[in-house]
Amino acid sequence: VVHAVVARHAPDSRVVDITHQVPAHDVRAGALVLWRAGPWLVPGVILAVVDPGVATARRAVAVAAPGAILVGPDNGLLLPVAHRLGGPSAAVELDPPDERPPGATFAGRDLFAPAAGRAAAGTPLEQLGTPFDPDGLVGQPVPKPVHEPGGSLRAEVLWVDWFGNAQLNAAVVDLPPLLAASLVLEAGPATVAVGVVSSYQAIAPAEVGLVVDSYGLLSVCCDRDSAADRLGLRPGQIVHLRPGHLPPAGGPLRRQ
């Protein structure tokens, strides 16, 4: 229905669905979906709704960032992608819809879709609502990994994809050069030797590897198996990468 409302306001627009599989109410997961996809969506209008506070005092906003107008609730969903695209340069609180909708709980249909459609059809941001300082937008940028005393790196699981790969908030450049050659991953009770590889198939059958994923981040992976299931990884979990050697569980770890 949101598509139909966008089409009414912007008949010549092209709408691409990024995902409909964000867990219910999980603003963080939705924000990270946008943060990952953002660079491939510009120039364009990005409409996003993960909105547990719908119909309450949270603001409904449109935000300008380089190449994009972002439309959605001001609850942290939009800020990470706005920063990734270069930072928010302007923001408005959306005007209420001209027509009073039958209920207040479907802002995607009644508020965000008309605003996104109008933006896609060329309406300037300032005509969509009342301007406010974009520094007042709710939310946090994506956390950085932390170098800890003793040489280990404290990282966070950002996302578990549907293959069971667990994306960390750390890239190869975050690893001390020598560290990448011989690493131990500590994740809750699990402690495993891992190496940095560039494909899933470079991980031996019984092993776990750190694949440089399609966003340039390290993902904890198994080859055709779920690393998240094997190690009990879930989004938001803290893991540690430290230098060291462990006998591999199931034979030598192939590295590229």
Next chain:
Amino acid sequence: VVHAVVARHAPDSRVVDITHQVPAHDVRAGALVLWRAGPWLVPGVILAVVDPGVATARRAVAVAAPGAILVGPDNGLLLPVAHRLGGPSAAVELDPPDERPPGATFAGRDLFAPAAGRAAAGTPLEQLGTPFDPDGLVGQPVPKPVHEPGGSLRAEVLWVDWFGNAQLNAAVVDLPPLLAASLVLEAGPATVAVGVVSSYQAIAPAEVGLVVDSYGLLSVCCDRDSAADRLGLRPGQIVHLRPGHLPPAGGPLRRQ
């Protein structure tokens, strides 16, 4: 594949998917999806298939209603939305396809998509098949709630959405004015105090509320939790709303 066939017949059309998640063979659920979405889909052609009787004697039809041509099986799927849009004004039984398909079980691809595509491209209804009296269309309108002796309202669960909110076939106007202030919901073995609110967050953590949902109907809801799971609600179930007071289970119920 249905999209591809529509595109062949109507290259300039825009196709919007409403849902692919109607439970298998559940004509009632599909009819209610269309009934809810209809007002946002007009003007347009609406193609729908929930079709356990495919390849049997059930008619394949196109139906005119204000702003829409509805295409699908004549099994009750189309009638509720046709009435919501103003009532069916004409109907045809679709002609068989020019080309005999390899089998008879995919009417969506072989029969409905070509008809919907041709309608979207401007073919008049009467050229899609053989007219018949639309009073002969199969199906029931959406049931109304019933005022019962003693002042209670007998309602039906129309739909459980993916958040676990249970939409009733009753609006605020169906409640006696005083009743809305102090209500008890009886649903099978469950009996809970409920109040009418306009947002999910207005429901206290351990409570159940009646949210005026985005279709103007009362939905049995919890805040960021599944009311359907908590109370064992399922589509088609009968519930009762009666005046009364119950001590709230987990603290005072906030009302707007």
Next chain:
Amino acid sequence: VVHAVVARHAPDSRVVDITHQVPAHDVRAGALVLWRAGPWLVPGVILAVVDPGVATARRAVAVAAPGAILVGPDNGLLLPVAHRLGGPSAAVELDPPDERPPGATFAGRDLFAPAAGRAAAGTPLEQLGTPFDPDGLVGQPVPKPVHEPGGSLRAEVLWVDWFGNAQLNAAVVDLPPLLAASLVLEAGPATVAVGVVSSYQAIAPAEVGLVVDSYGLLSVCCDRDSAADRLGLRPGQIVHLRPGHLPPAGGPLRRQ
């Protein structure tokens, strides 16, 4: 994101999603999806990704077949549909992308979508990469059923659809004429009487039938129930159809 990249290269193209529900890494299932859908997708560009070997030595290819350019990994995914459309007439190994992507694991976004978009916008096949002999494409055509001594037919379950219907690699023409009238299906420990029918409703409640499905193949079906669950059928499983009579389990089998 793949849609967005295609749109960048081919702004006037129309993109249709066939499915996002191929089981992870199941190249065979993906190849059969394309094989079934292919005839309805031409003329067009077909982009497909089931790619457990992403970022390894498997080739990334574009293949010409009558009416279509097929783009994807050369791992068997594309060959069945290429043969169904008339056979591959030319093939190229795709050039690496102009811009080095942040990681090597999302060939759909970084390699296949740009190639498919360029093909959709009219770039000739030979400008997408380096030609090679299409006889060298990886993969097998869809297997044929086998007539066995004693008059039985050895067939394979190609697919279990979401209703639980199990599509075989056999059509009515593969059955000896008399056989169709009185058949026994042996599938693992299960042995049931089956008849060939043209609709699901022609199968009696406790029975199993062979429906001529929408691709002209025989599907093992129950009426509004899952034949796959009842008989324990799964994709790739071998079944036998032999002449014979069994007392039906739940009453007479209705045939058309």
